[in-house]
């Protein structure tokens with residue numbers, strides 16, 4: 001079971017939360033102008049990243065607030081928790097001079113300052129705002 | 134015991150060839166679907182200069198991890214057609230493959246626990262019959278007669294209000310199914326290449342001409358993707374997207390018990406399904422873990438909840454123990470139906486999205502996908518399952534309607 005640090009309530013069991021899939025999908029700006037292909041993309045196509053994935057969760061049986069999370073979809077480690085409306089943190093940003101590598105011998109990406117480290121309950125970045133989806 | 138006393142090592146069922154420089158077709162993924170596709174390519178279309186490339190060991194993915202439920206009682210015409218065709222193939226495959234993989238038509242029951250369930254079930258029984266799929270509606274007493282260990286009293290939270298029953302449904306030994314296909318593929322000249330991960334594709338414009346692998350580059354006329362949980366990863370390498378989300382799906386077995394459970398029982402509402410394997414283990418599963426995952430493991434509360442549901446329905450299981458739990462990676466679509474057909478890349482074909490229920494579809498997936506690869510056009514059974522349906526809106530929505538999961 002994942003231990004998820006709700007930005008409002010602190011570390012809680014996964015069973016208190018619901019999953020909301022990929023984060024940062026905006027409603028189409030001009031829905032009337034979309035063609036079928038674009039509607040299909042909006043409705044049915046989501047990233048299915050193997051690796052660090054930006055996703056949404058809601059603390060359904062707690063504060064009932066949504067938030068974003070960067071989680072590794074292979075190890076299930078939680079790298080960062082951040083507010084709705086906030087941009088996806090750059091996990092590599094605080095490793096100056098280091099090569100960003102991926103693949104078998106790649107380095108684990110570094111963590112953004114203040115980001116949670118693992119699913120085992122480190123503190124999370126406090127949300128700075130809680131505006132829209 | 135000295136080595137002289139050990140029995141002889143059984144015959145190997147397939148060779149382990151090195152990859153050739155080029156093939157007429159390459160199948161990516163050596164699970165059930167990859168094996169069945171290669172088998173039908175060779176048998177029905179005479180394409181024997183082909184290879185299956187598997188990154189791990191043969192059938193070590195979902196094929197090794199599924200709970201082997203085979204049924205065809207899906208709601209919609211398109212689904213009933215392809216799953217019923219699969220079931221008819223299951224009925225003849227042991228003889229055709231000359232391998233008894235213990236296909237046991239012990240029936241599958243889908244329980245109803247609410248008025249909504251009852252209505253949906255009765256409707257599905259009607260739809261199934263119109264599509265030539267054997268289906269019956271059972272009242273609680275008939276449920277009890279068929280499966281005496283089921284608790285049909287009203288002392289549980291969601292009493293059993295009846296069930297649909299498909300007598301021809303059942304289970305089979307998944308590993309033996311894979312080995313049966315592998316042996317025939319090998320006999321027909323197909324190269325089964327294990328420990329060979331596809332890491333990229335070579336394209337000439339929009340046409341695929343080869344695959345890059347951990348065992349070198351292989352030229353090929355055609356590529357068929359049968360990578361289940363990793364389909365999106367491969368599609369991305371090839372430069373297109375799939376409407377797939379990969380999730381962990383878990384299952385568990387108990388220790389061995391005397392035969393107590395004569396059929397297969399699925400409950401969508403309290404969310405567990407149970408059968409008893411030939412050797413005697415109780416085999417259980419439920420739904421996927423909610424989050425996207427490639428880890429071949431999930432969260433324990435999912436296991437805990439399905440056991441609670443099982444004990445409520447089968448009080449006799451209260452003293453059984455969990456021996457082993459495991460997980461696979463399933464490729465889910467938003468309409469809970471598979472994608473079998475052409476891809477946006479020329480000469481590349483996709484078979485994916487079977488999600489939590491593709492074991493039962495193995496023979497039909499293989500048959501129709503082989504047809505699609507060989508002729509460049511879908512078979513009539515997989516035509517509705519094209520990728521385009523997400524654009525045209527002609528979805529085949531089997532959520533809930535198909536007695537769902539597995």
Ligand SMILES: Cc1cc2nc3c(=O)[nH]c(=O)nc-3n(C[C@H](O)[C@H](O)[C@H](O)COP(=O)(O)OP(=O)(O)OC[C@H]3O[C@@H](n4cnc5c(N)ncnc54)[C@H](O)[C@@H]3O)c2cc1C
Pocket residue numbers: 161162163164165166167186187188189190191192193194195196197198199200201202203329330331332359360361362363367382383384418459460461462463487488489490491492493494539
């Ligand atoms: C716990 C569980 C229970 C299930 N229960 C049922 C059930 O009761 N009934 C039912 O009908 N279905 C069930 N399913 C679903 C079923 O197992 C799958 O739909 C089906 O096995 C998928 O087809 P496959 O056998 O080809 O997949 P897999 O066996 O997963 O084959 C895909 C193969 O592709 C390989 N691969 C991936 N990437 C690459 C690469 N880059 N290069 C080379 N090879 C690669 C993988 O290693 C893997 O071996 C269940 C699944 C799980 C996990």
Ligand SMILES: [Zn+2]
Pocket residue numbers: 006007008009010059062063064065
């Ligand atoms: Zn909270």
